[in-house]
Ligand SMILES: NC(=O)C1=CN([C@@H]2O[C@H](COP(=O)(O)OP(=O)(O)OC[C@H]3O[C@@H](n4cnc5c(N)ncnc54)[C@H](OP(=O)(O)O)[C@@H]3O)[C@@H](O)[C@H]2O)C=CC1
């Protein structure tokens with residue numbers, strides 16, 4: 001498969017290594033405005049975007065307009081997600097966005113949803129989310145922490161939203177810590193006067209995120225439409 005890397009930083013480089021080990025070819029790497037690059041004549045099968053929040057929307061939709069399916073893991077641009085979906089559908093292209101491509105985190109998402117369902121009637125427990133990342137991260141809270149909060153909100157009608165740091169009684173506080181070189185840690189805690197329930201996912205490196213993104217790209221090639229990591233995992237475990 002011929003892959004274009006939109007963003008060639010920490011994740012782009014890790015994806016390159018994993019994709020090549022799986023027999024794919026990197027035919028384009030960009031770290032600047034996509035308009036400076038010719039997307040034609042490179043036989044790009046899939047573009048993988050791990051860039052920066054302010055570039056993601058343009059990167060993704062330019063690919064749709066050039067009939068190139070896109071896997072995007074860039075966080076911090078989701079105000080424009082619905083518009084990107086619309087353009088994808090109009091252009092008959094294909095798209096997978098995930099705040100976290102790691103297979104382990106996608107299991108953790110299922111665990112979080114189940115736990116939220118079990119805890120929604122237990123009013124003595126206060127829930128919060130903590131995320132820890134390296135000091136170079138541009139956005140806070142992390143995209144993964146926002147996904148975790150959204151899953152809890154779907155199950156708990158007493159909670160109205162999430163807030164970074166100081167939250168109201170009916171909001172989920174998300175605490176974002178920045179510590180040098182931490183690849184990504186997420187914890188969801190339910191605290192009551194008598195006990196505490198915690199679930200944590202700790203990434204040991206970026207390899208898990210990168211592998212998930214390459215597996216998603218393999219899934220997306222030759223498809224049309226909008227997909228999620230749930231579709232990718234269902235396909236993976238079926239085969
Ligand atoms: N969904 C997931 O599983 C994961 C998501 N992420 C997310 O992926 C994104 C990238 O993370 P990471 O690799 O650590 O960040 P880096 O800062 O290491 O990489 C971002 C790269 O994008 C480049 N860039 C700048 N402008 C553009 C542009 N217009 N088009 C394309 N590339 C551009 C930067 O170049 P330069 O340095 O020259 O400015 C840099 O090389 C972040 O949003 C992060 O949150 C990260 C890990 C996992």
Ligand SMILES: O=C(O)C1=N[C@H](C(=O)O)C[C@H](O)C1
Nearest residue numbers: 075099100137142143144184
């Ligand atoms: O910026 C990172 O590094 C990461 N970003 C993603 C996020 O914002 O959730 C995923 C992962 O935790 C690493």
